[in-house]
Structures are given as C-alpha cells and as structure tokens.
Amino acid sequence: MEIAIYIYNGVTMLDAIGPYEILRNLKGVNIKFVAKEKGEIIADSQMVHLNAKYDIEEVNKADVLLIPGSSISFIKEMKDEKVLQWIRDIDATTQKTVSVCTGSLILAATGLLKDKKATSHWKPINLLAELGALPTRERIVEEGKYITSAGVSSGIDMALLLAKQLKGEKDAKAAQLVVEYDPKPMFNSGNYLSAEPEIIQYAKKQLERNARIIIP
Amino acid sequence: MEIAIYIYNGVTMLDAIGPYEILRNLKGVNIKFVAKEKGEIIADSQMVHLNAKYDIEEVNKADVLLIPGSSISFIKEMKDEKVLQWIRDIDATTQKTVSVCTGSLILAATGLLKDKKATSHWKPINLLAELGALPTRERIVEEGKYITSAGVSSGIDMALLLAKQLKGEKDAKAAQLVVEYDPKPMFNSGNYLSAEPEIIQYAKKQLERNARIIIP
Numbered sequence A, B: 001m002e003i004a005i006y007i008y009n010g011v012t013m014l015d016a017i018g019p020y021e022i023l024r025n026l027k028g029v030n031i032k033f034v035a036k037e038k039g040e041i042i043a044d045s046q047m048v049h050l051n052a053k054y055d056i057e058e059v060n061k062a063d064v065l066l067i068p069g070s071s072i073s074f075i076k077e078m079k080d081e082k083v084l085q086w087i088r089d090i091d092a093t094t095q096k097t098v099s100v101c102t103g104s105l106i107l108a109a110t111g112l113l114k115d116k117k118a119t120s121h122w123k124p125i126n127l128l129a130e131l132g133a134l135p136t137r138e139r140i141v142e143e144g145k146y147i148t149s150a151g152v153s154s155g156i157d158m159a160l161l162l163a164k165q166l167k168g169e170k171d172a173k174a175a176q177l178v179v180e181y182d183p184k185p186m187f188n189s190g191n192y193l194s195a196e197p198e199i200i201q202y203a204k205k206q207l208e209r210n211a212r213i214i215i216p
Helices: A013-023 A074-078 A081-091 A103-109 A154-167 A169-178 A197-212 B013-023 B074-078 B081-091 B103-109 B154-167 B169-178 B197-212
Strands: A002-006 A030-035 A039-042 A049-052 A064-067 A096-100 A140-143 A146-149 B002-006 B030-035 B039-042 B049-052 B064-067 B096-100 B140-143 B146-149
Touching: A002 A013, A002 A081, A013 A030, A013 A064, A013 A096, A013 A154, A013 A169, A013 B013, A030 A049, A064 A081, A064 A103, A074 A103, A081 A096, A081 A103, A096 A103, A096 A154, A103 A146, A140 A154, A146 A154, A154 A169, A169 B197, A197 B169, B002 B013, B002 B081, B013 B030, B013 B064, B013 B096, B013 B154, B013 B169, B030 B049, B064 B081, B064 B103, B074 B103, B081 B096, B081 B103, B096 B103, B096 B154, B103 B146, B140 B154, B146 B154, B154 B169
Parallel strands: A002 A030, A002 A064, A064 A096, A096 A146, B002 B030, B002 B064, B064 B096, B096 B146
Antiparallel strands: A039 A049, A049 B049, A140 A146, B039 B049, B140 B146
C-alpha cells in the first residue's frame, strides 16, 4: 500500500508527521514524501528542514494521498495549477484522499471538495465556503473517500480512523500502542469552541506572527 | 530562548516533531535541530529525511535540550562517547533537559539520570535500571530539571508542561489551541497498562519489524 504525503515550503511539520507516524507502523505500508521538486523543504517555522526524495513527476498514483497544511503558504499552493492538477490526477487513483489543517484549503482549491462537508484549522475554516465546500467545525469530517481534519494535531486522530479503514481495527489499535498515543494534555485548551476568549485572542496573535514569516 | 533538539540517523520523527510543534509556537523561542554532523538524517522508517543545519561542534549551550528516541539506533547513540559528552556539556548549561521515548536511554547512558526516576517507551523501559535510573511507568516523569516522557506521542504532553514552566500557563494554553490539541483517539489502546493482551502482542511484533530495519 502506497501513501503519498505532499510536502511544500512552509508546511506545518506535525500535520505531516503525526499521521505518518501512525500509518508507517501499519504492516505493508510505504510512505513517500513528495514535493513539486526534489530537495530541501523548509517548514513554516523556518527552523526545520525535510529532504524530499520524490517529485510530483515521479509519483502518478497512490492508495492514499495526504495534504498537510501550513501557516500561510497554503495560499501559494492553492494558486499553483500544476500542483492542483497533480492532486486531481493522484486523487483519481486513490482509495482515500485526506487533509490536515489548511491542507483542506489546498484540496478544496482543486474542486474535489465541491458541495462536500469539510473541516480545517479553526481560524481560516470559513475560507472553505469560498472554495465551494461546506465548512463543518468538527475534528474529523468524512465525505465519501475524502477525510479532512482540523488543526495540526488532529491528523493523528484522523490517521487512526484511516488505519482502521485501510487495515482493520486490530492494526490501528496496535499502531496506537506502538506510538503510545494515550493523550493526557494538562490543559483543556485545544478546542476553539470551548477555549477561554483570552486564550483565543492570544492564539490568534501567535498565528499572525506565524503568518508573517516569509517562506521562499 | 534557545532549544536544541538532538537528531540522529534512525530517529523517530514524532518524538522530535511533536514537542517542536508546541514549543515553536511560544513567543521568543528558537529551535535548533542539531546532529553529530550536518546534513541528511534518515528516520527509523527510512521513509522520511531531515536536513540538520547544525552540528554538535557549533552548539555549546541551550536553555532546553531535548533528546528524541528511535526504534533501534538509540543503542548506537548510547555507545557514542562523543555524543554522550556533548549531551553532558549542554546539560551543564540548560534550565531543562528532557527526553521522549527511548531518548531517555541515551540520556541515562550519560549518567545524568543516575538514581533518578525516569520513564521511556513501554517496551524497553526496564533497560533504564541497567543504566542507573529508576524505571517509572508513567507518561511524564519529572525529577528536578529532568523530564522524561513515555513513547513517541507522549512528547506532545510533555511539551505542554515544559511550555508552562518556560513561559507560563497562558502561553502554553495558546500553543495548545494553535495546534488544536484536543485529542480524540477513536480507540483506547495507547496505554500499555490497559491495552488488550492481543494488541500488546501484535504491537510487539510491529516493534520487532521496526527494529530490524538497518539504519546507516
């Protein structure tokens, strides 16, 4: 089973690595990190760098396509017709096409989410409507073969659902145990709908700082 | 505030990227991914590659040092006296020295955890005793300035504690909201102490497969 994770300059690392770490622990799964061009990919923080071993010319099918999000550079990807066409082409071959965070905005820009319910990071989620999708403020939204998940860390939960669908419950549960995913956050501050207003305002400022970083 | 994350061939990506993604969203934090030698670092799965921009010669102090784990190559790191001495030297400058997963075995190999309680991934945790530490099967264990966390995904929870200690509760909560860390795993299978025996056996097989991959 081949899983393609699309990476690009400005990507949010945990969007990609959270699901990867669950899925790579499934038997018989191979994961390719695919970029428009091979070579170095810089994360949105500009503090960490991936090395893409595959470019989009080399990968023309996948059982699963995953589109991670980014702090700001999803906007550039949404306008890159070559990338969007590659996503459409791969999607035509997938069992599942999934996104994390603002990855759903890139996916929606292809037209593939038209009239479908979808989620995204809590801050830009309403942009989905402008792209023809139906913004749905839930952690994981499934519409046929499309699964979109909310901000950053939600990709881990989405990957467990995907693992169950691809390989069955036993394999998904074992992958969860391998990565000891028994989350115990010390605060209850991860959900936009229940976070304190002061924390929401403060988080928005951080997101604005993130969005000011210039990605090459 | 400077955070150094030590990376090495065979590293488990989520061990490093989980905490990174929380900590990089704190104001005024800079994170350096540091390897013994600059250049490409291959993950334990051999499916994803980082590019280390700093080597250990260049980084001689940090406010926080984080040691991530690995499927098997922690054993090599535990025997590398140059790496162990670098960890001891950086530790002499830190406010906090922390580990995720089998990173605690590398940390214990330096002697810094002698007679201290520590945790690790559920499978190799008892090796801590051979290294002079006191194995403690909890998700997060704090002993003075040392914080060790359990397998892979536990580093996200540990990073929230660290964020609170470094920057205060408001900043930690905002970082949690930025990454939408409101975990909702669909299975309750991430804890060794409560997982079904059949799942534990199956997960052990996966861990054995992981450990058979040859890391350069």
